[in-house]
Amino acid sequence: MSNEQPKIPQATAKRLPLYYRFLKNLHASGKLRVSSAELSEAVKVDSATIRRDFSYFGALGKKGYGYNVSYLLSFFRKTLDQDEITEVVLVGVGNLGTAFLNYNFMKNNNTQIVMAFDVDEAKVGNEVGGVPVYHLDELEERLNERMTVAILTVPAQVAQPITDRLVRKGIKGILNFTPARLNVPETIRVHHIDLAIELQSLVYFLKNYPAE
Ligand SMILES: NC(=O)c1ccc[n+]([C@@H]2O[C@H](COP(=O)([O-])OP(=O)(O)OC[C@H]3O[C@@H](n4cnc5c(N)ncnc54)[C@H](O)[C@@H]3O)[C@@H](O)[C@H]2O)c1
Numbered sequence: 757m758s759n760e761q762p763k764i765p766q767a768t769a770k771r772l773p774l775y776y777r778f779l780k781n782l783h784a785s786g787k788l789r790v791s792s793a794e795l796s797e798a799v800k801v802d803s804a805t806i807r808r809d810f811s812y813f814g815a816l817g818k819k820g821y822g823y824n825v826s827y828l829l830s831f832f833r834k835t836l837d838q839d840e841i842t843e844v845v846l847v848g849v850g851n852l853g854t855a856f857l858n859y860n861f862m863k864n865n866n867t868q869i870v871m872a873f874d875v876d877e878a879k880v881g882n883e884v885g886g887v888p889v890y891h892l893d894e895l896e897e898r899l900n901e902r903m904t905v906a907i908l909t910v911p912a913q914v915a916q917p918i919t920d921r922l923v924r925k926g927i928k929g930i931l932n933f934t935p936a937r938l939n940v941p942e943t944i945r946v947h948h949i950d951l952a953i954e955l956q957s958l959v960y961f962l963k964n965y966p967a968e
Pocket residue numbers: 847848849850851852853873874875876879892908909910911912914918933934935951952
């Protein structure tokens with residue numbers, strides 16, 4: 757199905773879930789059309805960027821008329837594979853991992869953490885946020901081909917060996933919250949989320965580009 761979709765730039769693709777969430781709410785409230793200015797205000801992306809993004813989706817808004825909400829929604833649903841649930845595994849049920857397990861990702865899109873792994877015997881065998889926690893020793897036997905994404909919330913020093921095992925079992929994407937820089941084959945995608953860097957960059961922007 758995704759083969760039929762036009763290729764869109766990565767920066768645009770990253771904004772899709774944002775647009776999708778907002779349009780879903782609009783649709784639920786019965787709204788049929790939305791202008792780029794309204795969207796801009798809601799998702800905090802400038803309207804020129806929104807118009808350019810939407811032109812990749814084949815959605816051409818008309819002046820004073822706006823975009824068709826249900827057309828955009830069905831496009832996003834297809835593009836984001838909303839009809840298929842992506843099964844996600846989480847490794848490391850500590851402070852951060854526990855928070856993610858308790859957070860219901862299903863609210864926003866069809867990704868679901870289906871199982872978690874840890875080495876702490878006090879955690880293994882329990883459920884957190886309705887998700888079973890297994891021992892890391894069981895990783896290979898528990899993973900199956902439906903699970904393509906992993907969230908890493910382990911101490912940095914064990915991140916690489918765990919990554920190697922995940923990749924060997926067919927994981928294609930890793931959301932890495934550890935400070936470790938991971939080595940992976942070219943075919944594997946790693947998104948590294950470093951909260952310290954995000955915070956630093958926010959402070960930098962506040963200092964250098966203060967709001968008028
Ligand atoms: N807590 C935060 O706010 C925060 C913010 C940014 C980044 N991080 C990073 O996220 C990671 C997790 O942070 P945290 O605060 O949740 O730590 P934590 O110590 O609370 O949790 C780590 C968990 O990983 C488990 N673990 C240890 N070795 C393991 C292994 N080999 N296999 C599976 N599980 C293993 C531990 O038993 C523990 O449950 C760290 O790398 C940390 O630097 C944390």
